[in-house]
Amino acid sequence: MFEKAKSYAFLAVGFAMMLLANFYFGETPLGWATVFAGLGIYCYGWRGVCPACQAGRCRVEPKDMVQPR
Numbered sequence: 001m002f003e004k005a006k007s008y009a010f011l012a013v014g015f016a017m018m019l020l021a022n023f024y025f026g027e028t029p030l031g032w033a034t035v036f037a038g039l040g041i042y043c044y045g046w047r048g049v050c051p052a053c054q055a056g057r058c059r060v061e062p063k064d065m066v067q068p069r
Contacts (some may be wrong), residue, residue, distance in 0.1 A: 010045025014038045 017038030025031030 007045045010026025010041055012045075014040070014045055017041060 015038070018035055021031045021034035021038060036054055
């Protein structure tokens with residue numbers, strides 16, 4: 001359960017960073033860097049949450065999160 005909560009926290013932080021970049025920094029170099037950093041954090045948090053990971057067929061899931069079949 002802790003791993004899933006950690007994934008959701010990364011999803012929330014990544015989404016918040018993308019919103020911050022969109023509404024506060026705008027189209028500046030800092031804004032674009034924040035968008036890409038937020039997107040990276042969001043994608044990192046997506047591991048283990050996607051339906052393929054839940055079905056046990058995910059190819060990008062780290063080895064420590066693999067559940068025994």
